Amino acid sequence: MVAFTKGHGTGNDFVIIEDVDGNLDLTPSQVQALCDRNFGVGADGVLRVVRSASLPEGSAALEEEPGAEWFMDYRNADGSIAEMCGNGIRVFVHYLLRSGLASIEPGATVPIGTRAGVRDVIRSENGYQVDLGRWRLAGGEPLARASGLAVARPGLGIDVGNPHVVVALASEDELAGLDLNPTPVLDPAPVGGANVEFVVPGEPLVRDGIGHVRMRVHERGAGETLSCGTGAVASALAVRHWAGARAPHQWRVEVPGGTLGVRMFPAEDGEHVALSGPAQLVYRGEIDLA
Template identity: 70%
Template sequence: MPFDLRFTKGQGTGNDFVLFSDPEGDVELTPEQIRAVCDRRFGVGADGVIRAVRSENLAAGSAALAEDAEALWFMDYWNADGTVSEMCGNGIRVYAEYLLDQGLAELPAGREIAIGTRAGVRRVSRSADGYQADLGLWRRAGGEPLVRAKNLPVARPGLGIDVGNPHVVVALADDAELAALDLGYLPVLDPAPEAGANVEFVVPAEPLVEDGVGRIRMRVHERGSGETLSCGTGAVASALAVRYWAGSSAPDDWRVQVPGGVLGVRMFQAGDGEHVALSGPAELVFDGVLALA
């Protein structure tokens, strides 16, 4: 039966999302509907869809509440192709802005809001440029597969990094190589990870470190969405990879230039190990109503 979906369009450094409120968990969009919503010619157009649902009303939210009783809201995130995703670094900042805008949550200065995701509970606070999300523990995972991409003359080794979702980071020689890539085509990984991965291509700035802050440029092909103007968790994975390659003298603070803007990445020690935080802007662009079949 057709129904009207009331939504808000939001973006973080050009990574854009369609968000809608469904506190009771009554609205279950199908993969076909999600693809229709995200279609840039026939729909609203977005890299993904985010449903705001109370954790208690979603099966995946039960694990979030068990981890942290303050995670009252769950970020139910779907890629543009209708597949579900564990986490989204830009999306969680935009989601926090949406919760506040809709009056669903409060975030006083100096406080954090706990948000449930399929990768675990993530805490978001305000920052000078918008919001900062503590993405928790990270790990090297996925080995070092060879990566082939259109207009990349020779396959390059990548570094697998997991920050709640899987990434493979590839270092390139210069800006010319980065600009030549055609990421409208899916990069090929060998061996191919069973669940796929986001693939980031990075170039160090010159100099790499300035005033104690590392600087890199990045483009990304996101699993389930294709090339996007930005990927928050991809920026984090890229900074972690370059720090690993640079050695023990590399800094823990990074600025990552993506086509849609600049993101901040910070590594820091917590009680359970090294965490990584992502900071950047979040903007709600417009509200609308979409008739869905």
């Protein structure tokens, strides 16, 4: 039997497994079984809590930041390995604090190892804020086709530690009419796939100096989810890019599961982007992985 905790960030839900010494070798089929909403616990992905020193991928995190004691080993619901998860890392840190595995002193951060590099997390007014580091335009404008969308639309490739393609829609009706259970088709298809966000800018776009956008997402390896943290960040970056130089650097992104905050700010190595939002633990249990 393996102990687990169920948690979520704005409805993006995860099975959390504490494996501090890295003794558990989760197979893709076990992850799929855990995430199955009919026969398992049910989740968009699995967060394995493991010390960075206890797995090969953690050595790079410790080289980058010796204080990155913990590594977020994130798996998508289909069992595939993902580089980063913006909602997941907030839930991961919330679990560390609630379990007594880590602490955050006032004004301090906790560094977390991920496959996208070390990410610093602090407490915020509505939960936690994570510095996702530098972002970049991924190049190209692939056409996106989705069920319920009459014609293909151009997207914007953005990398925030994992790949995204953001597609602008004309109205709330178009956004509501999408069926994102089938995987949207991108042409050309990015190597390794991508998360695909469909967005509608707010009316007005900027209120009290803060940009507003609504989003739905199909996550690579999980399907449509109620929220995607890195997707919210990519959406805000894309809309700011389209809006031009006078667009704000602070955004509110509405997703089906709630609201997330996005902030762009200068750093020594270039512009960084931060994500803020809530994190909750729902229940604990045990499950037989066999």
